[in-house]
Amino acid sequence: MxxxxxxxxxxxxxxxxxxxxxxxxxxxxxxxxxxxxxxxxxxxxxxxxxxxxxxxxxxDLVDVLDEISEALWIKAMEPVEDEDEDEVNHPSHYKWLPNGLEVIDVTEHLMNNLGNVVKYVLRAGHKTEDPLTDLRKAAWYIEREIKRLEAV
The missing domain is CATH 2.30.30.40 (SH3 Domains)
Known part of the structure; x- marks a missing residue:
């Protein structure tokens, strides 16, 4: 950086x-x-x-991470609901985190490119057995964010 x-x-x-x-x-x-x-x-x-x-x-990165940590702590304290599989609203590859926390609970606190990086890293190996596609997609979003920042 x-x-x-x-x-x-x-x-x-x-x-x-x-x-x-x-x-x-x-x-x-x-x-x-x-x-x-x-x-x-x-x-x-x-x-x-x-x-x-x-x-x-x-x-600013530390501030965002602090906000995410607080939001995640609040979410982690909520009771876990037993829901049936819902591939549209709550797909299993996004809700494997503890206490019912979903990937969206983390990524909605980040800018689009960085949120997508976190999303693809967290779901790698959970949507399919091979994590490489998700990790390549995360790398693609990192490169996109680097180019965006270099253009500023």
């Missing part, structure tokens, strides 16, 4: 012992120095520090 100045990030995987104290902090990329091992200068609450790209994760 390539970041740009102004992107909000979270320090996710600090690689040095000293940087561990900033794990989980949110900041904004204020400068990028190409070719430097810690070339992403991130403005935190009290500091401005350089980080490697691999140490960062997009804050």
């Amino acid at each position: 390539t970041y740009k100045i102004g992107d909000e990030v979270i320090i996710a995987a600090p690689s040095t012992k000293w940087a561990q104290q900033f794990k989980g902090e949110r900041g904004t990329i204020v400068d990028i120095v190409d070719g430097e091992p810690y070339g992403f200068n991130v403005k935190l609450e009290q500091w401005s520090l350089g980080f490697a790209e691999a140490e960062l994760v997009r804050a």
